[in-house]
Amino acid sequence: xxxxxxxxxxDADDEEAQVIVVGAGPAGSAAAVHLARAGVxxxxxxxxxxxxxxxxxxxxxxxxxYQLVRMGVDISAPGWMRNKGMRWVCGGDQVxxxxxxxxxxxxxxxxxxxxxxxxxxxxxxxxxxxxxxTRVKVTAPLTDRAGNVTGxxxxxxxxxxxxxxxAPLVVAxxxxxARTALALGLERDASRPVAAAARRYYRSEARTNDPYLxxxxxxxxxxxxxxxxxxxxxxxxxxxxxNVGLGALPQRQRRAVDLRAALEHWLPRLPAHWxxxxxxxxxxxxxxxxxxxxxxxxxxxxxxxxxxxxxxMISPWSGEGIAEAMEAAEVAAEIIALALARPAxxxxxxxxxxxxxxxxxxxxxxxxxxxxxxxxxxxxxGFRPLLHPRVMASPPLLRTLARLLTHGTDEPVHDxxxxxxxxxxxxxxxxxx
Ligand SMILES: Cc1cc2nc3c(=O)[nH]c(=O)nc-3n(C[C@H](O)[C@H](O)[C@H](O)COP(=O)(O)OP(=O)(O)OC[C@H]3O[C@@H](n4cnc5c(N)ncnc54)[C@H](O)[C@@H]3O)c2cc1C
Numbered sequence: 001x002x003x004x005x006x007x008x009x010x011d012a013d014d015e016e017a018q019v020i021v022v023g024a025g026p027a028g029s030a031a032a033v034h035l036a037r038a039g040v041x042x043x044x045x046x047x048x049x050x051x052x053x054x055x056x057x058x059x060x061x062x063x064x065x066y067q068l069v070r071m072g073v074d075i076s077a078p079g080w081m082r083n084k085g086m087r088w089v090c091g092g093d094q095v096x097x098x099x100x101x102x103x104x105x106x107x108x109x110x111x112x113x114x115x116x117x118x119x120x121x122x123x124x125x126x127x128x129x130x131x132x133x134t135r136v137k138v139t140a141p142l143t144d145r146a147g148n149v150t151g152x153x154x155x156x157x158x159x160x161x162x163x164x165x166x167a168p169l170v171v172a173x174x175x176x177x178a179r180t181a182l183a184l185g186l187e188r189d190a191s192r193p194v195a196a197a198a199r200r201y202y203r204s205e206a207r208t209n210d211p212y213l214x215x216x217x218x219x220x221x222x223x224x225x226x227x228x229x230x231x232x233x234x235x236x237x238x239x240x241x242x243n244v245g246l247g248a249l250p251q252r253q254r255r256a257v258d259l260r261a262a263l264e265h266w267l268p269r270l271p272a273h274w275x276x277x278x279x280x281x282x283x284x285x286x287x288x289x290x291x292x293x294x295x296x297x298x299x300x301x302x303x304x305x306x307x308x309x310x311x312x313m314i315s316p317w318s319g320e321g322i323a324e325a326m327e328a329a330e331v332a333a334e335i336i337a338l339a340l341a342r343p344a345x346x347x348x349x350x351x352x353x354x355x356x357x358x359x360x361x362x363x364x365x366x367x368x369x370x371x372x373x374x375x376x377x378x379x380x381x382g383f384r385p386l387l388h389p390r391v392m393a394s395p396p397l398l399r400t401l402a403r404l405l406t407h408g409t410d411e412p413v414h415d416x417x418x419x420x421x422x423x424x425x426x427x428x429x430x431x432x433x
Contacts, residue, residue, distance in 0.1 A: 017043035017131065019336055020152055020167040022138045022180050025054065027308025027325035028173030029121035033071050034333030036129035040340060043165060044130045045154060047137035050122055054114035055288040056322075057199055058243045059213050059235045061406050062105040063323035069106065070330065073124055079116060081238030083109045086402060087212040090387035096212055097402045100417075102410045109213065111235050111243070113201075136163070140183045141170055141304060149303030152180070168344060169336055169352075171305050173329070176289045178310040184301055188312065192295035192371065193379065195230065195319060198259040198287035199245030201237075203280045206273050210236040217383035219246065222265040223258055226251060227382040230319070232266050234276070241282055247290060247319045249379040259287055292316045293371040294363065299356045305332045311359075316370035316378075317405045324363075331358050365428040366407065 019035055021028045024046035035042040060068075068075055085098035099107050112120075126132045135157055142151040142164060151166035172180035178188070188194075207214075213235050219228040230248030237243060246266070248257040263285065267276050295312030299305065307313070308325030315324060332355055339351035377385055391397045400417050403409060409418050 014164050014166055015043065016151075017041045017165070017167045018340060019043070019169045019171060020045060020165050021130075021171040021173055022152060023047075023172070023174035023310075024050075024122040024125070024132065024134070025118055025173060025175055025308065025325065026121060026322045027175075027310070027329050028171065029118070029125045030067065030071060030326040030329035031171050031173060031307055031333050032125035032130035032132070033121075033128045034330050035336060036125065038333060038337035040333075040337055042130045043167065044122070044125055044132045045136045045138055045152070045165065046122065046132070046134045049134045051115050051119040053286075054118055055197075055199060055286045056114045056243075057197070057233055057235055057245050057247075058111050058113050058117070058237065059233070059320070060110040060112070061318075061320060061323060061408075062099050062102075062107065062109055063320075063407060064326065065106045065108065065110055066104075067323060067326035067330065068110075071121075071124060071326075073121070075110060079112060079239075081111045081209075081236060082211075083111065083213050083236070084211045085109070085213070086406075087210075087214045088217060088387055088392075088398075089214065090217040090384060090392065091389065093389065093392045095392055095398055097398055100399065100403055100408050102408060103414055104410050105408060111213075111237050113237060113243070138174065138180060141180055142166070143184075143302070147302055149184070169303050169305070169340075171307060171329075171332060171336075172310045173307050173325075175309045176291050178291070178296060178306075180304065181296060181306050181310050184304050186296055186298075186301060186304075186306065188291065189295045189297065192293045192312065193250050193374070194295070195247055195249045195290040195292060195314075196256060196259060196287055197230075197245055197247035197290055197319060198263065198285055199243055200263070200285040201241050201282040202244055202276045203240055203282050204242045204275045205240060206271075206275060207234060207242045208236050208240050209238055210234075210242075216266065217387045219262060219266050219382070221251065221257055222261050224251065227384055228257065228262055229379045229382050230257070231383050232263070234270075234274075242276070244276055248382075249374060251379070260285055290314050290319055290321070292319070292321075293374065294359070294367045297356065299328075299359055300352055303352075305336070305352070305355055307332050313363075315407065316367060316374040317407070320406070327362075328359060331355065331362070360430075364430060365425045368431055369425060369428045
């Protein structure tokens, strides 16, 4: 875990590296792991000290597990809670859907509080060789006269002493605030809504060892009477607690949903013996934005690469962002390592331009379809139409839906569901980057 000696770095000003990573969430720590493993001298700067809270549902689907395994994180150690799949609850029905047996992804998910998860991943980055400095708040990118990034300015330590760090490449992994990207003029696409989500921990012996991630699709907004344009969750943590929350797109006319009111309306519907009542609350209710649908582009400009929430990489299908953050981080790290093997100048620049191209190749059409589904369905009616009683009664339809929502496909095509989903995504016209 992270120790005092990581705090604020050395006394020397203008510390240098080949790559600076801003933010040690899943995106930043994963980028640092992959860069360090590729032999790149990487400096990971984090404004907080570890361990720290991060508002999240703490749910990890097989795509996240895949990334953890690729990084060599020991997921058999104590503290990881495995799950078999998802349980969807809607209109008085419920179905359990096991994670699919795919050749390319694990067949289980995990949960782990972000309090532990981020600490562990940052320590993993340091063990891989990254220099981690905590309590360093990056204030802006440094640029040369041509506008190319040459490092970052920051404040460090309790006295907020100003400091500069230099590197020819910077990875912005600073989350939803996207401060580093904004400083370089990379604005969010305002046509894309930003969802919001809130979570609270409860002590619940009845649910803490549930083998499924439970999701509720028939919730209402009590102040408007409309369907919640999102869903609720109860995720088991295996340590006596559950993570309970709601995520929602803005309602029609872009009005934000009152998540607290919706949660207070929902919880009394849950069985009393689950214990999700005030007296068992283990935290306050906290919320945060969900930047989704690849809402900040391009993901590379003038020496700055965006990964994770800073690039709006949360899936519009599910609200999941950890897997996407770690996967994009690996792509970015590989492209950076190859780019650094070229001399600075147009040839290196050409290599770095491959990053947005690769993100677009992997996710462009899938996210575009998801953005459409979010606009036309989720933001108006939530997930209830997808979980129509006929769908709930049809295992093949349900399995297809679950794999669409969680991006659970094999490539090359392995079964009929893969074939359907690949064909569906291929129908989406590619967007100009
Ligand atoms: C309520 C809620 C529930 C969610 N549930 C899930 C879920 O169950 N599963 C899932 O996959 N996703 C979930 N998400 C989404 C997920 O939390 C994010 O997609 C994910 O954290 C993105 O990782 P990141 O590394 O890009 O950003 P973050 O996790 O936000 O990390 C950014 C890091 O950068 C640091 N930082 C910020 N600014 C600076 C600065 N100026 N200088 C230095 N450091 C800085 C921050 O302190 C932080 O450590 C949820 C989100 C919310 C809000």
